[in-house]
Amino acid sequence: MNTKIGKLLEEARVDGFLAYRTIHGFFFPYLFSRENARKLEPWKQTKAHYPMAKLLLALARGNPNRTYGILVRGCEERAIRELFKWGQLERERVVMLGQACPAELARHCECWQPYPSQVDYGKPVPPVKGSKRVQDLEKMTAENRLQWWLSHFNRCIRCFGCRDVCPVCFCTDCSMEHEKLIPSNKLPPDTSFHLVRAVHMTGRCIDCGLCEEVCPARIHLRTLYKEVNRLVEEVFDYKPGTDGQNSPFIFPGEEAMLPPGPR
Amino acid sequence: MKDKIFEPRILGFLCNWCSYAGADLAGVSRLQYPPNIRIIRVMCSGTVSPHHILHAFQRRADGVLVAGCHIGDCHYLKGNYLTMKRMKFLEGLLRFAGYEPQRLHLEWISAAEGGKFADTVREFTERIRELGPAPSFEAVPKATAIKVT
Numbered sequence: 001m002n003t004k005i006g007k008l009l010e011e012a013r014v015d016g017f018l019a020y021r022t023i024h025g026f027f028f029p030y031l032f033s034r035e036n037a038r039k040l041e042p043w044k045q046t047k048a049h050y051p052m053a054k055l056l057l058a059l060a061r062g063n064p065n066r067t068y069g070i071l072v073r074g075c076e077e078r079a080i081r082e083l084f085k086w087g088q089l090e091r092e093r094v095v096m097l098g099q100a101c102p103a104e105l106a107r108h109c110e111c112w113q114p115y116p117s118q119v120d121y122g123k124p125v126p127p128v129k130g131s132k133r134v135q136d137l138e139k140m141t142a143e144n145r146l147q148w149w150l151s152h153f154n155r156c157i158r159c160f161g162c163r164d165v166c167p168v169c170f171c172t173d174c175s176m177e178h179e180k181l182i183p184s185n186k187l188p189p190d191t192s193f194h195l196v197r198a199v200h201m202t203g204r205c206i207d208c209g210l211c212e213e214v215c216p217a218r219i220h221l222r223t224l225y226k227e228v229n230r231l232v233e234e235v236f237d238y239k240p241g242t243d244g245q246n247s248p249f250i251f252p253g254e255e256a257m258l259p260p261g262p263r
Numbered sequence: 264m265k266d267k268i269f270e271p272r273i274l275g276f277l278c279n280w281c282s283y284a285g286a287d288l289a290g291v292s293r294l295q296y297p298p299n300i301r302i303i304r305v306m307c308s309g310t311v312s313p314h315h316i317l318h319a320f321q322r323r324a325d326g327v328l329v330a331g332c333h334i335g336d337c338h339y340l341k342g343n344y345l346t347m348k349r350m351k352f353l354e355g356l357l358r359f360a361g362y363e364p365q366r367l368h369l370e371w372i373s374a375a376e377g378g379k380f381a382d383t384v385r386e387f388t389e390r391i392r393e394l395g396p397a398p399s400f401e402a403v404p405k406a407t408a409i410k411v412t
C-alpha cells in the first residue's frame with residue numbers, strides 16, 4: 001500500500017485520490033477513495049502518460065464540493081496551476097503529490113522541468129534546454145517549412161483529439177467549430193484550424209505533449225506548440241504553469257472568467 | 264496567354280476611432296492610394312482576432328493590414344497594447360509555419376493622418392506586389408495542389 005496517499009485518504013484530507021493502478025500489467029489512471037484504498041500500490045517509476053489534469057478537471061466540475069488529491073508530473077502540475085489561474089479549479093480543493101519523470105521521458109519530451117515543485121516520488125533529472133525538433137525545422141528554408149507543415153496538416157481528420165485531450169483546453173464554446181471560420185464540410189480542415197489552435201494555446205500550453213501523442217495522423221503538434229511557447233516567452237514574457245506570476249492573458253479581469261463548477 | 268499584372272488583394276482592419284477616420288480624411292482630402300485594399304471597420308484594433316487574420320490568408324488574401332490608434336490613444340485604453348503583442352506573436356507563428364510574415368502589417372494611424380494612411384497603403388501594396396501572390400494556405404502540399412490563377 002502506498003502510505004502517503006493512504007494517509008491523505010485516511011485522515012480525510014481528500015475525498016478521492018487520482019493515481020495509477022496496474023490492470024493486466026498496464027498502468028491506468030485510477031480514482032482511489034477510502035473504500036478502495038487497499039488497492040493502492042507502491043509507487044513505481046513509469047513512462048505512462050495520461051491526461052491526469054483533464055481527468056481531475058472533469059471530476060472537479062462534476063463534484064464541485066469535493067477535494068481531490070492527484071499524483072502529478074512536472075507538466076501536470078503546470079497544467080493544474082494554469083487551471084487555478086483561469087479559475088477552473090480551486091486551489092483549496094486540490095492536493096498534489098509529485099513524482100519526478102525518468103531521464104528517458106525527459107529527453108523524449110525535451111522537457112524544461114521534468115519534475116514538480118515538490119517531489120514525493122522518484123529522483124529529479126536535469127531539465128532539457130531548447131528543442132531539437134524546433135531547431136531542425138528552423139534550419140529549413142521558409143518555402144520548405146511551409147510545404148512540410150502543409151504535408152502534415154494534410155492528414156488531419158478533424159477528430160478534435162488534440163483539443164479534447166489538452167488539459168488547458170477548457171472552453172465550452174470552441175471557435176474551431178465555428179461554421180463560418182472553419183467549415184465543417186471540408187477535409188483536411190483549413191490550415192487556420194491548426195494555427196488558430198496554436199494561437200489559443202498562447203500562455204496556456206504547458207508542453208505536456210499529449211496532443212501529439214493522441215493525434216491519429218501523427219502531426220507534429222508538439223513542435224508547433226513548443227515554438228508557440230518560445231514566442232510567448234519572448235513577446236509576452238510569460239511561461240505558462242509557473243507559480244506566482246499571473247497570466248498576462250487573463251484579460252480584462254475577473255469578471256470575464258467562467259465560474260468554476262459543472263457545465 | 265499574356266502574363267497579367269499581379270494585383271494584390273489586401274485586407275485592412277481599421278479601428279473606428281482613429282484609423283478609419285484617418286482613411287476617411289484621406290478620401291475627403293482626395294489623396295490617391297492604390298485601390299487594392301478592402302477595408303473592414305472594427306471598433307478597436309484590439310478586437311481583431313488572429314483567427315480573422317489567419318482566415319483572411321486562408322481565403323487567399325495577399326496581405327493584411329491592421330491599423331489602430333497610436334499607443335496611449337486607444338479609446339479602450341489598452342486595446343492597442345494587446346494588438347501590438349498579438350501581431351508580434353502572429354508574425355513569429357507565420358514565420359515558423361513558413362509563411363511570409365511581411366504579409367502582415369501593423370500601423371498606428373490617427374484621425375488626423377490621412378496622408379499617413381495613403382502612404383501606408385501605397386507602401387504596403389508595393390511590398391506585397393514585390394512578394395508576389397501569397398502561397399496557398401490549403402493543407403495540400405504543392406505537388407498535388409491545384410494551381411489557382
Ligand code: SF4
Pocket residue numbers: 162165166167168169201204205206207208209210211212222225
Ligand atoms: S502540449 Fe498539447 S495537449 Fe499539452 S498543453 Fe500543450 S497544446 Fe495542450
Ligand code: SF4
Pocket residue numbers: 155156157158159160161162163211214215216217218219221
Ligand atoms: S488530433 Fe490530429 S487529426 Fe485529430 S484534429 Fe487534432 S491534428 Fe487533426
Ligand code: FES
Pocket residue numbers: 278279280281282306307308309330331332336337338339342343
Ligand atoms: S480604439 Fe483605436 S486602437 Fe483601440
